[in-house]
Amino acid sequence: MQARSRTVTAWINAMLVCSLLLFIPQATADAAKTFQTQTVVSATVVKPSYDVIVAGTDPEGVMAAISAARNGLKVLLVENRPRNVLGGLMTLGWLNSIDLNKSPKISREFPARYLNGGLFQEWYNLIGGTSFDVRRAANAFAQMVRNEKNIDVLMNVRSMQPMMEANKVVGMQIVSANGTAQTVRAGAVIDATQDGDVMAAAGVPFTMGREDIGDPVSRMAVTLVFKLKGVDDKAWQKLKQHRSPGGGGSDGMSIWGYGDAKEYVSSDPTRVKIRSLNIGRQEDGTMLINTMQIYDINPLDPASLQEGIKIGQKEAPRIVDYLKKKYKEFATLQYAGTAPELYVRESRHMLGEYRLTMADLMNNRDFWDAIAYGSYEVDIQSFTHAYSGAIVMIPEQYGVPFRSLVPQRIDGLLVVGRAASFNTLPHGSARVIPLGMATGQAAGAAVKLAKDYKMSFRELSKSQSGIAELRKRLTKQGMDLRMVKFPKPSYAKHKYFSGLLAVTSLGAAVGGYGNDKWDLDGPSNPLRLYNTVQAFHRMFPEAFPNKFSMALKELPKEKPLSLKQAAYIIALSAGLEATPETALQVIIDREIITNDFIKGIKNQAKLTNGEAFMIVRGTLKAIANVEYT
Structure with missing residues (x-):
């Protein structure tokens, strides 16, 4: 979590202070004696079958289990880490400051409401502030689960593996804490583990860390x-x-x-x-x-x-x-x-029926099958000691499609939380726990709907009427699935926005907290373009097989980037035969840029960042047949 980017308005601060007085005793040692952490007791008898098994007791899994139970399903909530309380990253990783998804127009209700509402809001009202006591949070999770008679909890199991029939998950093979092995069948399984352990074991395809932008080694x-x-x-x-x-x-x-x-x-x-x-x-x-x-x-x-x-x-x-x-x-x-546990930000990213992209966030895109909404900054934490991290941009509001919870190839399984189907860059926003809790609630309700409709999750993900009913049910169950109206951001109105989408999606540009560090109308330089096109070879090695190098003396930082220089760098990156004198005509002939685009350039001796970004976009389209829209 980066330092917070958007200051909460004064009236919300005042209301939060008031809410603390209502919900939280004074922060003294005497007050601490008023409650203790409630440990979770495992069920003494585990049934041979359940409607749904939820794997993982992080907040996303707790909400999935509660949601499924409130939809009338019999639920087994199972955990294979050495834990005795619910809440995982929040309560054992001690991540007690919440990365909130704020509405573009923050509601003036008391207590303050944020995007999605639902079970997250119910829990948030119990813990009383933007940061919380981890014992109070654990007790709130425990109480919410204890209130649901349809949930059995099984903690500290030695192992839990998906049970497969062909390409379908039909239950779990569980070895309990005492060594007892048991086969538990289920109509569905929800993977709420931090790292997508169940989906990986089931054979679901995934990428690791920053693999989708050509860097399979690095992780935050x-x-x-x-x-x-x-x-x-x-x-x-x-x-x-x-x-x-x-x-x-x-x-x-x-x-x-x-x-x-x-x-x-x-x-x-x-x-x-x-x-x-x-x-x-x-x-x-x-x-x-x-x-x-x-x-x-x-x-x-x-x-x-x-x-x-x-x-x-x-x-x-x-x-x-x-x-x-x-x-x-x-x-x-x-x-x-x-803390007893590490705060791990990134590992597996599932390949689902839809993969959330940076273009989705930059366009503040809604989806016909949105089952939750996000707005947190795209926070890319440091992944090496030499890199300080970056805020790529701050969306206003974007939808998370139900399809992003549905894995490719494997049926009977939904994946919620940070291991869901998000590219690594948008994952920097979508990984936050409140949004993960909303995906958990949606998954729990989806299991019931798929059962009622006698559909697989994949079939449901393609059904307009089925998703409409899911959104209707979630709304009745307290979720707010409305897209707030707001003006189009200024960067999205820029004539070179399509070029900005391409370069940002490569991980080669950041907008910062003000969505203005892209500096579309500011001067570009040869070194910046050179560094950008290195991503071509990492991400699209088949289209750009030969990594090229240039002498840094040819790329002075202080010199502005000319159209002629840009054409030569692009031609070399694409493996096109060209000289500094012929490169411009070569990239025109390859339809990387057009004569109309050239006519629109204000100063061919001094390209702007936006103009350079458009040349990058044209290169990706012409050489790799890739577009970011």
Whole structure:
């Protein structure tokens, strides 16, 4: 989670403070004694069959189970990690500051409402703020599950594997904590594991990390959240009043900022560093800090995950010492440990019936089969110590299609949360937990509808009438599936918007928090174009088989990019025979650009970014037959 980009308006801050007074006791040690974390007790008897099995007890899985149960289905909620509470990343990864999907027009209701509503809103009203006490969150999840008589919970199983009949998942093979093996049949399975473990085991195709943009090795950094104690009201107010470079902000339970904290030099800068601080207050005189970035951790390798935890546990006390020395506001606080689990941002991305794209987010696209909506910034965290991460852009509102929950090839299975069918760049927005909880609610309702209609999920994903009924049912069950009206963003009105879509989809341009860093009318330069076309070879090696290189002396950073230079770089990238003098005619002949486009260029000796982006777009279309729309 990056430092928050959009400051919540004053009236929402006031309402949140009021809600805290209603829902949360004062943050003192005495108040902390008023409640304890409620551990989850596994069912003593697991039935031989259920209507649906939900794999994974992260928030997305909890909501899927509750949704299915409220739709009258018999549910088994099963977990194969060593957990004794519900809520996973929020309650054991200690990610207690929520990346909220704000409506383009924030509702003036109390408590404040955000996109999707539904079960997420029901849970959010119980925890009382933009950050929360992890015990209260765990208890809210537990209470919501306990209220549903149709849910059996099975924790700490040794293994859970999909049971297959041809290309259909028909249940799970489960080995319980005591070693008992059991075959449990089900009409459907919902994979809500963080990494899409069930769908991978079932043979669903997927990509890893940034593979879809030609980088199969890199993944966003993982984080180990740590805790500080001694946070009374006086200390909290001092923390909120701090002002540092890079800006920041706060509300009743959250602080984001301290941007100059990233000056910290770690014990191994290639493996771990910190960025600005995201701080969430708890009710027991503690606060949790999300700042650490740990590199080269394989989220699918238990040994690598354990290494990540050890790195974080070693580094956390050093970070706290640094904060105490650098900021007087931290001087009285004490280190109080690290989270039981790592915060992993990215691993598998399913290939579903539809894959969410950057063009969808940049167009703020609605879908006929939208079952949830997102609006969080496209937050690409650092994936190497040498790269600080980026906000690619901030959408107003976009839909998540039901088809993005339906895997290719395999039936009887839905996938929710961050492992659903999202390209890696839009995943930077769609991975946030509130949106994942909405996909969980939609999946639970879809299992019931598919059963009623005697349809497979794939058939349902292609049925206009079936999806219309699903959206109708979800609306009756508290979800808000309306697309808010808002003006078209200025970048989308630009005559070279189609070029911007192409370059941003390559991962070669960012708009930042203001959606303005693309600088479409500003001057381009040869090095920027050269770096952009390197993506051609990574993403489309068949169309661009020969990676080319140019002497950097031919690509001076300070020089503006001319049309002649651009044509030569493009011709070389596409493997076309050309000289600096003939390249322009060569790319015209290959229909990469047209004479009409050339006539529209303001200054051929000084191309703008927008004009360069259009040449990139034309190259992809002419050489690789790829368009981003």
